[in-house]
Amino acid sequence: MKSWILDESPGDYRFGTIDLPDPDPGQVAVRVVASALNHMDLWVTRGMPRPHVPHVPGADAAGVVEAVGEAVEDVSVGDEVVVNPAVSCRSCPVCLSGESPLCADFGILGEHRWGAHAESVVVPAANVRPRPPGRSWEECAAYPLAYLTAWRMLRRARLRAGETLLVVGVGGGVSSAGLVLGAAMGARVVATSRDEAKRARALELGADEALDSNQDFGVRADVVFENVGAATWDRSLRALAPGGRLVTCGGTAGSKVEISLPRLFFKQHEIIGSTMGSYAEFDQVTALVAQGLPVVVDEVVDGLGSFPEALERLQAGAQLGKIVIRH
Numbered sequence: 283m284k285s286w287i288l289d290e291s292p293g294d295y296r297f298g299t300i301d302l303p304d305p306d307p308g309q310v311a312v313r314v315v316a317s318a319l320n321h322m323d324l325w326v327t328r329g330m331p332r333p334h335v336p337h338v339p340g341a342d343a344a345g346v347v348e349a350v351g352e353a354v355e356d357v358s359v360g361d362e363v364v365v366n367p368a369v370s371c372r373s374c375p376v377c378l379s380g381e382s383p384l385c386a387d388f389g390i391l392g393e394h395r396w397g398a399h400a401e402s403v404v405v406p407a408a409n410v411r412p413r414p415p416g417r418s419w420e421e422c423a424a425y426p427l428a429y430l431t432a433w434r435m436l437r438r439a440r441l442r443a444g445e446t447l448l449v450v451g452v453g454g455g456v457s458s459a460g461l462v463l464g465a466a467m468g469a470r471v472v473a474t475s476r477d478e479a480k481r482a483r484a485l486e487l488g489a490d491e492a493l494d495s496n497q498d499f500g501v502r503a504d505v506v507f508e509n510v511g512a513a514t515w516d517r518s519l520r521a522l523a524p525g526g527r528l529v530t531c532g533g534t535a536g537s538k539v540e541i542s543l544p545r546l547f548f549k550q551h552e553i554i555g556s557t558m559g560s561y562a563e564f565d566q567v568t569a570l571v572a573q574g575l576p577v578v579v580d581e582v583v584d585g586l587g588s589f590p591e592a593l594e595r596l597q598a599g600a601q602l603g604k605i606v607i608r609h
């Protein structure tokens with residue numbers, strides 16, 4: 283199949299031909315109709331992390347099932363599906379307790395296994411779900427990783443209707459998902475961005491207020507939604523109301539941060555880490571998307587060959603929401 287391929291990490295992508303393995307008994311092969319970009323697509327080229335090579339990038343996909351393993355019963359050739367990028371064993375006690383992101387065998391499409399910036403991708407049958415009706419292929423490719431991650435973050439932070447949610451740095455896919463999910467959950471959402479156009483877009487997407495990321499956040503938030511890291515960390519913590527929870531899934535602008543212990547314990551703050559989501563959480567966000575939850579697509583590029591152009595846009599940070607490749 284035609285695919286983007288990383289032969290070494292650190293290294294650069296090349297567009298070439300690679301043999302797609304036949305699906306194992308419990309797997310399916312999906313012909314990718316649309317795939318979406320994630321920062322992981324950049325990080326694997328820098329050796330952080332370093333995937334097994336040759337590697338095929340791409341965590342987000344929607345497409346049509348083209349082959350099924352012999353043990354697969356509930357998925358058929360021709361099914362239109364979205365792919366859950368979070369893969370785990372589904373049989374260990376951790377998975378059976380519903381906490382599959384903590385499974386020892388947990389892996390992510392496009393990081394630990396071949397991904398979706400290719401003509402086809404092979405995944406466990408349990409990782410495909412019927413495409414939410416009424417949504418475009420681009421929307422179906424845009425939501426899986428970002429919305430799964432944001433949904434688990436808000437669940438872990440115990441966000442409730444009526445609470446104030448501060449979404450820091452609203453440009454990225456996970457942050458924009460946090461905004462629309464928080465608004466859908468009935469929270470008062472305050473978004474921040476350095477960019478005036480993104481602040482205006484955040485208000486259109488349902489934020490109640492939009493602040494400049496470069497200034498102090500004059501807000502008392504019950505939940506702070508972070509994946510910026512060092513650049514905003516101190517102001518994010520200062521914005522927490524007494525008893526507030528800060529939830530983070532990463533640090534795109536610096537991973538080393540400081541914590542003031544007196545502020546942490548006097549104000550009884552919680553700092554919560556979160557990554558990806560469980561199979562049940564994927565079904566929950568898929569149900570919300572099927573019900574009409576906004577999926578924030580920034581730009582669609584045409585053809586698998588446009589991946590480098592899309593990567594440049596991701597790297598420039600000019601987007602609000604997801605960048606999608608229509609294959």
Ligand SMILES: [Zn+2]
Nearest residue numbers: 371374377385
């Ligand atoms: Zn497991």
